[in-house]
Amino acid sequence: MPQPILATLIPGDGIGPEIVDAAITVLDALGSPFAWDRQVAGLAGVTAAGDPLPTEALESIRRTRLALKGPLETPSGGGYRSSNVRLREEFKLYANLRPVRTMIPGGRFDDIDLVIVRENLEGLYIGHEHYIPIDDDPHAVAMATGVNTRKGSARLLEYAFEHAVATGRKKVTIVHKANIMKALTGIFLEAGQELYERKYKGRFELDSVIIDACAMKLVINPWQFDMLVTTNLFGDILSDLGAGLIGGLGLAPGANIGADAAIFEAVHGSAPDIAGKGIANPTALLLAAAMMLEHCRLGEQAGRLRRAIADTLNVDKVRTGDLGGSASTVAYTQALVRRLA
Known part of the structure; x- marks a missing residue:
């Protein structure tokens, strides 16, 4: 049995906990190699520890050098500075990798396959x-x-x-x-x-x-x-x-890469207007998890996860509302689990 890979897990704000729970359920069905250390940040960090980026979360990432996180709320105008920017600075995550790949054929643009690499610091x-x-x-x-x-x-x-x-x-x-x-x-x-x-x-x-x-x-x-x-x-x-x-932020994953740490995330925000309604789309975070698997040299599992997502969306036609379907977060997650069984 391979040794578990220690990784920090930050559920985040808004729809973050819902899509993170969905991602963990799907990863478990895949035979997840990760042993998670759950931490809080963003508004959840302010509520729990009076800090949008608590010391415990930073120390966890220093130990694991690997994290999967949900979206973190950043107030517009006033309030505290972006936790995402602070994380990139703290761990010198200089490269932001964002693949843009068609997941659902037949849209306004088809067969898109490009990569955007963004300087992060x-x-x-x-x-x-x-x-x-x-x-x-x-x-x-x-x-x-x-x-x-x-x-x-x-x-x-x-x-x-x-x-x-x-x-x-x-x-x-x-x-x-x-x-x-x-x-x-x-x-x-x-x-x-x-x-x-x-x-x-x-x-x-x-x-x-x-x-x-x-x-x-x-x-x-x-x-x-x-x-x-x-x-x-x-x-x-x-x-x-x-x-x-390619159909919206619900399909857009991202990776923040540095010399000593890597943090994977969905590109979209915390969407507080739909939080708790059970309709959030976890696909972007799942695609980020696939990037995380590849980062850990687990390409076979990353490929299985991507194929399960593609088959769920295009063969089973199970899609959340933002993708033109009617599936809840839970129903979509269960469909993915069935694909991985």
């Missing part, structure tokens, strides 16, 4: 902001600082290029805004071109595209792209656009 998205008061207005001026480094850019680009080679990607496109943000995104483009010429030339095709043109091209002809690699904020936007090409 730098740029405008990290939230280094402040207000400057003028007269009696404390929020008269808002300022944000974006910082991209050559070292951080090259580290992410090398991860993307290595992933492209390992998975047989034929073309990598660097997405930037170096025509306007010449320094902040120009350094990323420059680092990618230099790395390609020095180490990867001939192993795949490299090109580049400006972010706004990329968004347009994705909705006109997404098949022209194979892998997109980009900076933090642009990657956040493009990964949601990519999810729209």
Whole structure:
């Protein structure tokens, strides 16, 4: 009997506990190799420990170096800083990997198979902001600082290029805004071109595209792209656009990869408006679990899980409401378990 793989489990907020329970049920049916250490974060962390990222959760991830988490609530405007951003910073999870693959044929776009690799620790998205008061207005001026480094850019680009080679990607496109943000995104483009010429030339095709043109091209002809690699904020936007090409965020998994830890998650938010109604779609989190299995070199189990999801959706036609069906979270989960039996 193989030794269990210790992993941290964070159910999260909103629909998080429902989809995490569904994922654990399906993984158990698959013969899950994971031994879970359950922790709380986000609003659940504030409620339980007065901290959206409690010390116990951080210590657990330091021990396991591996986590599966549900969505964490981040207040808009005021409130506390994003727990997701803090987790990425705490464990130096510099690469955000988001595959975009058609799961249900026959949509507006079909046969989509691309990967978005997003830098996770730098740029405008990290939230280094402040207000400057003028007269009696404390929020008269808002300022944000974006910082991209050559070292951080090259580290992410090398991860993307290595992933492209390992998975047989034929073309990598660097997405930037170096025509306007010449320094902040120009350094990323420059680092990618230099790395390609020095180490990867001939192993795949490299090109580049400006972010706004990329968004347009994705909705006109997404098949022209194979892998997109980009900076933090642009990657956040493009990964949601990519999810729209395949039917929505309910089908979009993500992995946050660092040198010493990896955290897997659904891309979507906590959806508090449907929490507790039993209608949430756990597919994105299940696909993230498949990525987690692959990360642990359990490709056969990852393949079985993906096939079970595809067969449940397309052969059995069991789908949650966001995918045009009427199945509850529990009914969909039970259908997946039957596929794995």
